[in-house]
Amino acid sequence: MQEAQFPIVESFTHQAPSNPHWTLLGTARLNGSLELTADAASQAGTAFLDQPFSSSLGVTIDFDYAVEGSSDVGDGFCLYVIDGARTTAPGGHGAALGYSYTKQGPGGQIVAPGVTGGFVGIGFDNHGNFSSAEAGPDGPGPCADFVGVRGCGNEHAGFRWLTGVAVPGGFRASWEAGAHLQVSLLNGRLTVRHSHRGNPNGTLLIDDYDLAGAPGQEQLPATFKLGFAAGTGSATAAHRIRNLTVALPVNMPLELAGPQTAQAGDRITYSLEVQNLGPNDAPDAVVEGTVPPQLSDLEVSCRGENGAACGSSSVDQGLHVPVSLPPRSKATITLAGTIDPAFEGRFTFTGLVESPTRSNVAERYSAAATTDVERPLVSVGYEIVGQWSQTWPEDAQGWLVSYDLKLAAREHRVVRWEILFDAPPHTRLNPTEQPWYTVVDDGTGGSGSVIIRSPGDGHAIEPGTDLTVNMKLLYPSQGDAGDRTLRNLRAMEITRP
Incomplete structure (x- = not known):
């Protein structure tokens, strides 16, 4: 037979x-x-x-x-x-x-x-x-x-x-x-x-x-x-x-790490590491994860070692990363996302590794990471209020996007504040503007961030009343603007020097 x-x-x-x-x-x-x-x-x-x-x-x-x-x-x-x-x-x-x-x-x-x-x-x-x-x-x-x-x-x-x-x-x-x-x-x-x-x-x-x-x-x-x-x-x-x-x-243990605490609006990262300890190969392993709905602007990457090969990843319906794992190989998957600026509470990210043709005999093939989120003393959100092509002056040509940044104080009056976010390459605050706020870094300072700060007097944030800060960001082109997301946007209270 x-x-x-x-x-x-x-x-x-x-x-x-x-x-x-x-x-x-x-x-x-x-x-x-x-x-x-x-x-x-x-x-x-x-x-x-x-x-x-x-x-x-x-x-x-x-x-x-x-x-x-x-x-x-x-x-x-x-x-x-x-x-x-x-x-x-x-x-x-x-x-x-x-x-x-x-x-x-x-x-x-x-x-x-x-x-x-x-x-x-x-x-x-x-x-x-x-x-x-x-x-x-x-x-x-x-x-x-x-x-x-x-x-x-x-x-x-x-x-x-x-x-x-x-x-x-x-x-x-x-x-x-x-x-x-x-x-x-x-x-x-x-x-x-x-x-x-x-x-x-x-x-x-x-x-x-x-x-x-x-x-x-x-x-x-x-x-x-x-x-x-x-x-x-x-x-x-x-x-x-x-x-x-x-x-x-096949022995495929999974390790998952993530932040235990964070603030609303933070951009956080989870790391998933899967190994193949043998004895057989796992050519069709899949790492999957249940992503908390409070996370947006998701980005995933995968790096293989010792012969591991990462397939095409997706986060459309949760994390899904195909991985080919020969014995003694390892893959590390990173998932980044931004916490809803209005969220306060706890959420959990879960991950597991499995294979449709192999049985995973690892002692730990699924894991979870729980993050406690509190709203910061100063929170910030934004909306896009306009965008257009800027053709003059010659040294400031590009695609201009106008944002209204909404600052909110949670507990007490905030007199001095700072806003920062990660700027894409060759993107900066519109150089033709004369803003009322203080520009610490317009995106060209080499830090990879735009940093703006409250002026010396006025423009305090009162609890229960948002403070609107209009900001115009100059991208090299409309294509470079992409979805116009402000990555890693956050705000904080600062004290006088």
Whole structure:
């Protein structure tokens, strides 16, 4: 049989699986998701992908789940992989969660065999019997609200308990909670991460466990096949799976930095750094961000290192930056924006890195930066009140734009003030004007800024009453004026020397 190619994607939201090699057995059915059991007693359902996929470069299995019951929630569900050269019937019911064998009775007789060629089964166990002797040897006994790992086994033999950890609250969740599990098998080591909408980076339940070196484990097979299974007894729950992705793992951590505090009208910058720590490449990584609506005049840049290549960036519907990341490469993305001069409060910028063909196994692949914004003692906004071509005198030709700058005092009367903003190259205050205010830098002083200041007397800013300052800016041409935005415009109160 031809191997499945990564990524293997199955939403389970349609009437039939997109891959014809899926087999649904027992109570398993498609009902808007893969429903392994309904919320009813004595059910057992299995979904098995009878098509091999490579294990040589590692594999990561991501999926969303929902487990909801009307009473005591049980038993649980299981994800397992077997040797890809084999095929299998469902494993044992009840405590075995469809992977290992089931023992019952005084003598502990096997009443239902486990899977064929099993390599590992990860049980997400609410009721607690996957860790008991009913499901195989060496377990600690019944442990409710537990994730447990059983190793290699074949029908009536094996399935040793390897490791497990308590999970407060277990695995009960509705779809609205955004519950998600990620299982990675890389270089013979197992990692299990549990996340939800309130904790998108997730919690490591099992961290880099040496599965290949564990007691009773056989050699890592060249290929895997996978299955899901769940069961109920007197304790019941509906166990549902959707949005499955099986892909190559890549470790792409994201770091995000931004200002903790700022003033309204400030121009602020966020920095996002994403790396590829391996083991596989990520040619189609995407860095995305949710930009606060209080930011305008957005600018984004991207710089790649050690072979990373940045694609075409956009901020039309949030930050979107495609990045090709070979192993050991890094990309740094910078987003700049101006805070609404009238805003006061708090906003948050969020970012994440993902890939449509790889599974990101980084401990931190999403991040957020929160900025507290207060209105300054003196704030400034502007409106454009006119623009025209200036053809005389000869040394002052260009495109003239007239701005009304609106100064406002927040708390007290401001007698002396200063306004400054970043001037585009070869742009300056109109040299033919004789303004009533003091010009500290008309844009030609080499600082890259225009700076104007209140005169020695008069023109104070009274709280509750705006002071209008008209300013005419001379651009080299209409094209150079662009959208006529005054970048990094700000105002401040100054004291007398």
